Amino acid sequence: MTNIPIESIGVVAQPRPGAPDNWRRFFSFSTDHKVIGIQYIVTSFIFFLIGGLFAMIMRGELITPDADLIDRTIYNALFTMHGSVMLFLWTFPVLVGLGNYLVPLMIGARDMAFPRLNAAAFWMVPVVGILMLSSFLVPGGPSQSGWWAYPPVSLQNPTGNLINGQVLWLLAVAISGVSSIMGAVNFVTTIAKMRAPGMTLFRMPVFVWTVLAAQLIQLYGLPALTAGAVMLLFDITLGTSFFNPDKGGNPVLYQHFFWFYSHPAVYVMVLPVFGIFSEIFPVYARKPLFGYRVVSVSAIVITIVSGVVWVHHMYASGTPGWMRMLFMFTTMCVAVPTGVKVFAWVATIWGGKLRLDTPMLFALGGLINFVFSGITGVMLASVPVDIHVNNTYFVVGHFHYVIYGAIVFGIYAAIYHWFPKMTGRMYYEGLGKLHFWLTFIGTQLNFLPMHPAGLMGMPRRVASYDPEFAFWNVLASLGGFLLGMSTLPFILNMVSSWIQGKPAPANPWRAIGLEWLVSSPPPVENFEEIPVVIAEPYGYGKNEPLIETKHSEELAEPA
Amino acid sequence: MNIRTVLTLAAAALLLAVISFWMGQQAYSWFPPQASAESKLVDDLFSFLVTLGSFIFLGVTGTILYSVLFQRAGKYDFSDGPPIEGNITLEVVWTAVPLVLVIWIAAYSYQIYDQMAVRGPMELVHLHLPMGMESAYAAPTEPDSAAVADPLEAIEVHAKQWSWVFRYPEQDVTSTELHLPVDRRVRLMLESEDVIHGFYIPAFRLKQDVIPNHVIDFEFTPIRTGKYRLRDSLYSGTYFAAMQTDVVVQSPEDYRQWLADAAAQTPTVAYNQAAFEYQRIIDKALIRGWKSIPPAPAPVVNYPGIGSRADEGLDSEK
Numbered sequence: 001m002t003n004i005p006i007e008s009i010g011v012v013a014q015p016r017p018g019a020p021d022n023w024r025r026f027f028s029f030s031t032d033h034k035v036i037g038i039q040y041i042v043t044s045f046i047f048f049l050i051g052g053l054f055a056m057i058m059r060g061e062l063i064t065p066d067a068d069l070i071d072r073t074i075y076n077a078l079f080t081m082h083g084s085v086m087l088f089l090w091t092f093p094v095l096v097g098l099g100n101y102l103v104p105l106m107i108g109a110r111d112m113a114f115p116r117l118n119a120a121a122f123w124m125v126p127v128v129g130i131l132m133l134s135s136f137l138v139p140g141g142p143s144q145s146g147w148w149a150y151p152p153v154s155l156q157n158p159t160g161n162l163i164n165g166q167v168l169w170l171l172a173v174a175i176s177g178v179s180s181i182m183g184a185v186n187f188v189t190t191i192a193k194m195r196a197p198g199m200t201l202f203r204m205p206v207f208v209w210t211v212l213a214a215q216l217i218q219l220y221g222l223p224a225l226t227a228g229a230v231m232l233l234f235d236i237t238l239g240t241s242f243f244n245p246d247k248g249g250n251p252v253l254y255q256h257f258f259w260f261y262s263h264p265a266v267y268v269m270v271l272p273v274f275g276i277f278s279e280i281f282p283v284y285a286r287k288p289l290f291g292y293r294v295v296s297v298s299a300i301v302i303t304i305v306s307g308v309v310w311v312h313h314m315y316a317s318g319t320p321g322w323m324r325m326l327f328m329f330t331t332m333c334v335a336v337p338t339g340v341k342v343f344a345w346v347a348t349i350w351g352g353k354l355r356l357d358t359p360m361l362f363a364l365g366g367l368i369n370f371v372f373s374g375i376t377g378v379m380l381a382s383v384p385v386d387i388h389v390n391n392t393y394f395v396v397g398h399f400h401y402v403i404y405g406a407i408v409f410g411i412y413a414a415i416y417h418w419f420p421k422m423t424g425r426m427y428y429e430g431l432g433k434l435h436f437w438l439t440f441i442g443t444q445l446n447f448l449p450m451h452p453a454g455l456m457g458m459p460r461r462v463a464s465y466d467p468e469f470a471f472w473n474v475l476a477s478l479g480g481f482l483l484g485m486s487t488l489p490f491i492l493n494m495v496s497s498w499i500q501g502k503p504a505p506a507n508p509w510r511a512i513g514l515e516w517l518v519s520s521p522p523p524v525e526n527f528e529e530i531p532v533v534i535a536e537p538y539g540y541g542k543n544e545p546l547i548e549t550k551h552s553e554e555l556a557e558p559a
Numbered sequence: 560m561n562i563r564t565v566l567t568l569a570a571a572a573l574l575l576a577v578i579s580f581w582m583g584q585q586a587y588s589w590f591p592p593q594a595s596a597e598s599k600l601v602d603d604l605f606s607f608l609v610t611l612g613s614f615i616f617l618g619v620t621g622t623i624l625y626s627v628l629f630q631r632a633g634k635y636d637f638s639d640g641p642p643i644e645g646n647i648t649l650e651v652v653w654t655a656v657p658l659v660l661v662i663w664i665a666a667y668s669y670q671i672y673d674q675m676a677v678r679g680p681m682e683l684v685h686l687h688l689p690m691g692m693e694s695a696y697a698a699p700t701e702p703d704s705a706a707v708a709d710p711l712e713a714i715e716v717h718a719k720q721w722s723w724v725f726r727y728p729e730q731d732v733t734s735t736e737l738h739l740p741v742d743r744r745v746r747l748m749l750e751s752e753d754v755i756h757g758f759y760i761p762a763f764r765l766k767q768d769v770i771p772n773h774v775i776d777f778e779f780t781p782i783r784t785g786k787y788r789l790r791d792s793l794y795s796g797t798y799f800a801a802m803q804t805d806v807v808v809q810s811p812e813d814y815r816q817w818l819a820d821a822a823a824q825t826p827t828v829a830y831n832q833a834a835f836e837y838q839r840i841i842d843k844a845l846i847r848g849w850k851s852i853p854p855a856p857a858p859v860v861n862y863p864g865i866g867s868r869a870d871e872g873l874d875s876e877k
Binding site (some may be wrong): 074286334351392463 | 573589590591600601604608609612615616619620622623624627630631632636637638639640641642643644645649650653654657658661664666668669671672675694753754755757759761762764765766767768770771772773775789790791792793794795796797798799800801803836848849850851852871
């Protein structure tokens with residue numbers, strides 16, 4: 001750390017937009033992975049708020065059985081845009097942002113393998129967002145075929161215009177896919193090639209393992225989705241008939257293309273969150289991660305198994321019995337490597353010395369939500385049960401427990417945990433705890449009532465419903481509004497802490513990891529001297545150094 | 560492990576097992592009435608999954624909660640916990656147990672599925688080939704029921720944006736309400752005239768997508784008289800939510816009587832929620848959303864029913 005004075009002098013001498021202390025670097029075509037990471041996180045959070053607003057309008061419509069608040073077409077457009085924005089513009093990019101920020105720091109690299117590609121991939125995200133939201137302004141409005149865009153509904157074009165919401169949606173999804181593929185190539189190359197000396201595969205933090213596992217899915221899965229999207233685009237614009245039943249096309253074929261990627265896509269989102277849990281539990285329980293190697297390898301097992309489960313979205317479509325049975329079994333198999341992780345986290349926490357700081361609260365809450373959603377997931381995998389609850393609110397409840405309950409909780413945990421590192425400031429613990437409790441209660445209130453509604457037979461995507469479902473929907477709507485409110489303390493906390501929070505030390509959590517050895521925020525190229533790693537991660541309670549200490553004794557201090 | 564730990568764990572497991580069993584029994588009440596033979600099978604399977612799931616959920620969260628309550632670090636305790644990095648035996652056990660459970664659940668589900676034998680989508684695989692009637696000879700699911708092995712003549716189900724029409728070919732009766740005799744295996748031919756729809760009767764726990772250009776064979780056995788809802792389950796466009804109707808399960812005599820009465824009636828225009836709403840928007844130039852695909856004209860049928868339970872309390876306007 002003897003270099004810090006020199007570093008800061010250099011910075012002060014050159015005030016330029018890309019300088020590490022200049023806020024304007026966040027609006028530039030910066031190639032610094034840390035800047036790009038924060039760009040991803042902040043941009044996607046804005047889209048999270050937009051998608052959340054859509055959800056709140058929908059919950060407003062659903063608080064009464066009749067379609068009375070908004071027109072049915074508007075409701076249909078809102079659920080389409082809610083799903084699309086939340087997936088393509090919030091969950092994917094925010095996790096890419098966290099990966100971008102953390103992976104090079106965690107493996108001891110100065111940047112990603114392809115910094116310009118990285119910046120280009122990020123700047124496609126606002127393009128996707130503008131394209132998607134601009135569809136509100138074209139005649140006919142945004143796509144109203146849901147985020148699955150199943151033909152023939154997605155092929156129906158009431159206005160007859162060539163530029164319609166569905167076409168814009170497909171273009172946005174295709175660009176988002178290109179951006180994700182660029183990111184995936186970058187991540188995989190970085191992890192394969194840029195690790196510091198001594199950072200062998202089994203010395204990588206689990207977060208790096210899970211990012212690798214997730215990005216490998218992007219590489220094998222996205223081509224299928226992109227192909228499906230392009231064929232659908234041709235069907236709409238050029239009049240081809242890949243999926244158009246009127247001309248002999250097969251609409252079910254699209255469902256295969258779509259789910260071949262879009263189910264594994266769930267693992268693209270949840271795997272990095274598994275990584276976040278694996279990073280956070282050891283720090284706040286002061287114990288090594290239980291079964292580190294098994295947890296790491298199980299991420300790769302999930303990558304492989306998730307490639308052969310997609311038909312479970314199509315049990316009720318025209319799938320033959322043997323296919324239903326085969327995919328039932330493969331889908332349930334996902335529960336094995338996932339269960340291993342859950343047990344490992346519980347064993348990590350067990351007997352530790354817990355500190356319930358905000359990141360730990362969110363990680364624990366996320367874990368509990370995830371266990372619940374995993375159990376309903378196995379129920380859904382069972383064909384006879386799924387034939388009843390498929391396309392009902394049971395499924396909506398299930399995947400919101402996954403995506404909000406587990407993934408968003410994990411993202412919040414990560415943002416709080418690494419906020420001091422990213423900004424050099426401490427956040428306010430009280431506001432953080434308030435945020436956690438509002439979010440946790442809101443999640444249960446919003447998504448738990450969806451399960452009984454679904455079991456009673458309430459279909460998803462409905463703008464109106466029979467009065468017998470009203471009770472559960474009122475609860476869910478109240479929960480939805482509470483979740484909307486829960487973001488306010490978070491925003492207040494983040495903005496005010498960043499401006500005037502207490503300066504953060506290099507390692508406020510006494511955590512072990514390369515990112516905690518550098519200053520907060522880290523210098524431009526992360527490591528003045530590339531560290532030599534000599535130990536596995538998570539050496540809590542072992543008093544052994546993580547890296548070689550030939551240049552400075554201080555570096556070993558956190559262990 | 561000393562004897563005290565073993566006993567504590569055993570007591571905790573027993574308590575969890577009792578609570579889980581109770582949850583599994585509760586699960587039956589989370590469903591609509593069991594109106595088909597298939598629904599009993601599905602509910603049994605679901606109850607089993609709830610029992611198992613409750614045990615796992617309570618076990619995991621209980622452990623976490625215990626840690627959170629009793630294993631906190633003191634305010635000034637900055638020491639680390641014990642550096643336990645793993646335990647091979649434990650890891651093997653908690654990999655093997657889920658694997659066994661998963662195989663068990665899959666096998667049980669397969670068995671249930673086999674007994675249901677709804678065999679809907681075979682037509683998609685063997686396009687337009689006359690299929691054997693294997694499932695008709697499937698083991699009777701309800702030994703006490705009077706289910707006759709031979710299903711009824713196939714009732715045609717026509718789905719279109721956004722109405723259901725049912726045609727009974729022998730009597731040439733059309734209806735917007737699906738009438739079925741109780742305790743008979745019934746056979747439906749599902750057809751869609753435009754987009755993919757989903758044929759879903761929650762009280763029967765049955766669902767099948769209806770795919771354009773394909774005739775899908777679907778079989779089941781209603782076992783309880785009464786009126787139930789039939790809903791479109793696969794999003795089909797603007798008025799998707801309004802595409803609902805009633806299923807009426809009747810005693811065989813009532814069913815035959817209904818068919819005879821309906822056959823005597825001249826076809827009339829049935830009430831159709833989608834067509835009604837669409838027309839209202841055009842007539843009154845209401846504030847509306849974006850342009851929609853126009854609904855198909857309200858169906859003309861022998862038996863227009865008493866109208867779908869109108870979403871907006873518009874029954875009087877029929």
